[in-house]
Amino acid sequence: MARVEFKNIVKVYEDEKRGSFTAVKGSSFVIEDREFVVFVGPSGCGKTTSLRMIAGLERQTSGDIRIGERVVNDLHPKDRDIAMVFQDYALYPHMTIAENLSFGLRNLKRPKDEIERKVKEASSILGLGDMLSRKPRELSGGQRQRVAVGRAIVRDPQVFLFDEPLSNLDAKLRIQMRVELAELHKRLGATIVYVTHDQVEAMTLGERIVVMNEGEIQQIASPTELYNKPNNMFVAGFIGSPAMNFIDARIGGGQALLAGGTAFPLPEAAARALGAYEGKPIVLGVRPEHIYGEAMAPDRAGSAKLEAHVQVVEQLGAESLVYFRVGERMVTARVHPELPVALGARQTFVLDAAKLHWFDPQTEQRIVF
Amino acid sequence: MRSTTSHAAGSGAARFRQFLRNYGWAYAFIAVPVLLFLVFTLYPVGWAFVISFQKYGILKSTWVGFDNYTYMFKDDVFWKSMRNTVIFTIGTVPVNILISFGLAFLIFQLKQRAQTFFKAVLYLPTVASGVTLSIVWIAIFDPTPSGMLNRLLIQLGLDPVIWLGQKSTALFSLMLMSWLGSHGSGIILYLAAMGGIPKSLYEAADIDHASGWKKFSRITWPLLKPTTLYLLVTGVITSFQVFISVYLMTQGGPDFATTTIAYLIYQTAFNFNQFGLASAQAFVLAAVIVIVSVLQFKFFSTDIEY
Structure with missing residues (x-):
């Protein structure tokens, strides 16, 4: 296994008609040996391009890529000692599962008994034993997915690359495969780089997550750190479902004045840190699960209260999502299902003072204190 | 019993009318190429098969069995x-x-x-x-x-x-x-x-x-x-x-x-x-x-x- 390092990687695509497009704008990071790192972001953010550059399927425009101790800038994919699982699995349709699994080893001219042993091992890890003589089209989506993973395992590479491998599966299968992949990582102790646009997948699988947007890395952190301490409004809004609420506000006299007229006193630490914003606009970020109905608010929540007309209520069984407007923005609260809520009624909500985030509306960066 | 039969026949006719309403045009359109195929392909092929066992003349043909083939x-x-x-x-x-x-x-x-x-x-x-x-x-x-x-x-x-x-x-x-x-x-x-x-x-x-x-x-x-x-x-x-x-x-x-x-x-x-x-x-x-x-x-x- 090995670590992977990006140093000032830039990728520019030149197109005759559309001009040039910068897919990755100077990324640098280190993926440690045996680490499971997930790249996440909306489509077009540069995450798949980054993965393909590690694989050698794309050449970076500038910067260095290191796998282990080697700079691999000019190495062909086959010489990088990586294995990749593709979004569409890329199984060879005319070969049996056994042939699919062994294709790479046969190209390497490994001894027959070694190939057989490795195919057997991989197929038993993934439960493919009785499918080895079948063709890919005779397999279900989940089974094909396993074959694609198996093909990577038999190669015993330094780094595993996964390009949105679960996106073609139905929701139930996706959850099952997610669990299997996490177990596989533990079992193989492999360095895994995994790309997805699904933040739930990222949160559940990644030891660390790289959040990207428009070709730039927004934050690299553990799932809990991303959730609790997002660097900026993009990360705050992207991680977590339903997304974090943003409320326009002003700071004045130690108080937060929210759009729509509500005001509440700031805790001391916050008041000190936000002093520089006195009289200026600021954005308050609060996650739906940190807004309570007044009747059920825990004591520690504090005195950040706001009143609003409830517009929509979604009963999800274990919880309810309540939607109301604060100023121009729609706000979602995830509340206890037994909280009495009447549609259209004016209701008082309590914001958990310890869980509030403050953002600079110009830079969109979180104000740290 | 009798009423059931007539009822069934009636619904059969109604079903046929419904069928015509639903698919009549489709069959009409299919009929054109099918007819062309029958007249200009299938019929000549069948006729040629018959001729292959004949000594063919425009006015008179005689059966010769497998003579042409032998x-x-x-x-x-x-x-x-x-x-x-x-x-x-x-x-x-x-x-x-x-x-x-x-x-x-x-x-x-x-x-x-x-x-x-x-x-x-x-x-x-x-x-x-x-x-x-x-x-x-x-x-x-x-x-x-x-x-x-x-x-x-x-x-x-x-x-x-x-x-x-x-x-x-x-x-x-x-x-x-x-x-x-x-x-x-x-x-x-x-x-x-x-x-x-x-x-x-x-x-x-x-x-x-x-x-x-x-x-x-x-x-x-x-x-x-x-x-x-x-x-x-x-x-x-x-x-x-x-x-x-x-x-x-x-x-x-x-x-x-x-x-x-x-x-x-x-x-x-x-x-x-x-x-x-x-x-x-x-x-x-x-x-x-x-x-x-x-x-x-x-x-x-x-x-x-x-």
């Missing part, structure tokens, strides 16, 4: 033409498939605009009629020293050849015309099939240590097998029926060296007025084509899906 199988010219047809087929179909594949493979590497240009240019001969092509080729095969191909030979220091006029080169000349003729459909089909192979398969192969040759032999060629099979079957069928070039360029000569089955059928029917024998020959040709096609499907068919 005569045919004893006829040297029939076997000669069968041999010519088989040689022509074996000599042209695989070569043409390889040429189409090679050209498609080269074109596939080009940029989109260049691809479109070559596709169009190479497809043009397919649109041209066989008659036009044959006339051009008669000029190319002109046996005098001023003939196009002969001039080339003389330039290379070789003797001119009577391309179509001698037994040793006549059939070869027709094959040469086929090799250099139309590969448009084959190229288009191969290009479409090549475009249909997911790029990720090649990327996976790159990671799997596959060399350029391995990618070609283990991925491209096997995945194009359905297209190759299609071209093989249709190519063999067309080649078994080769007629226009023979009719226009050699008239089956010299000494039956280029008489193909299709040309023999034409001659038997319209030069010798033996419609019964010609029909028998046609049915044997059809049977051969069916058998060969079935064998091709049996040995070359694949279950590829991607």
Whole structure:
């Protein structure tokens, strides 16, 4: 296994008609040996391009890529000692599962008994034993997915690359495969780089997550750190479902004045840190699960209260999502299902003072204190 | 009981009216080509089958049982033409498939605009009629020293050849015309099939240590097998029926060296007025084509899906 390092990687695509497009704008990071790192972001953010550059399927425009101790800038994919699982699995349709699994080893001219042993091992890890003589089209989506993973395992590479491998599966299968992949990582102790646009997948699988947007890395952190301490409004809004609420506000006299007229006193630490914003606009970020109905608010929540007309209520069984407007923005609260809520009624909500985030509306960066 | 029956009949009629309302137009539209097929294809084929057991005359036909078939199988010219047809087929179909594949493979590497240009240019001969092509080729095969191909030979220091006029080169000349003729459909089909192979398969192969040759032999060629099979079957069928070039360029000569089955059928029917024998020959040709096609499907068919 090995670590992977990006140093000032830039990728520019030149197109005759559309001009040039910068897919990755100077990324640098280190993926440690045996680490499971997930790249996440909306489509077009540069995450798949980054993965393909590690694989050698794309050449970076500038910067260095290191796998282990080697700079691999000019190495062909086959010489990088990586294995990749593709979004569409890329199984060879005319070969049996056994042939699919062994294709790479046969190209390497490994001894027959070694190939057989490795195919057997991989197929038993993934439960493919009785499918080895079948063709890919005779397999279900989940089974094909396993074959694609198996093909990577038999190669015993330094780094595993996964390009949105679960996106073609139905929701139930996706959850099952997610669990299997996490177990596989533990079992193989492999360095895994995994790309997805699904933040739930990222949160559940990644030891660390790289959040990207428009070709730039927004934050690299553990799932809990991303959730609790997002660097900026993009990360705050992207991680977590339903997304974090943003409320326009002003700071004045130690108080937060929210759009729509509500005001509440700031805790001391916050008041000190936000002093520089006195009289200026600021954005308050609060996650739906940190807004309570007044009747059920825990004591520690504090005195950040706001009143609003409830517009929509979604009963999800274990919880309810309540939607109301604060100023121009729609706000979602995830509340206890037994909280009495009447549609259209004016209701008082309590914001958990310890869980509030403050953002600079110009830079969109979180104000740290 | 009685009321139930009449009720059922009534609902049956109502169902039929409903059916007509729903599907009447669809059936009307289908009826036109079906009728054309029945009148101009199925009926003549059936009638020809009947004639093949007759000594056919315009005014009077007599039943002769299997005489036409036995005569045919004893006829040297029939076997000669069968041999010519088989040689022509074996000599042209695989070569043409390889040429189409090679050209498609080269074109596939080009940029989109260049691809479109070559596709169009190479497809043009397919649109041209066989008659036009044959006339051009008669000029190319002109046996005098001023003939196009002969001039080339003389330039290379070789003797001119009577391309179509001698037994040793006549059939070869027709094959040469086929090799250099139309590969448009084959190229288009191969290009479409090549475009249909997911790029990720090649990327996976790159990671799997596959060399350029391995990618070609283990991925491209096997995945194009359905297209190759299609071209093989249709190519063999067309080649078994080769007629226009023979009719226009050699008239089956010299000494039956280029008489193909299709040309023999034409001659038997319209030069010798033996419609019964010609029909028998046609049915044997059809049977051969069916058998060969079935064998091709049996040995070359694949279950590829991607």
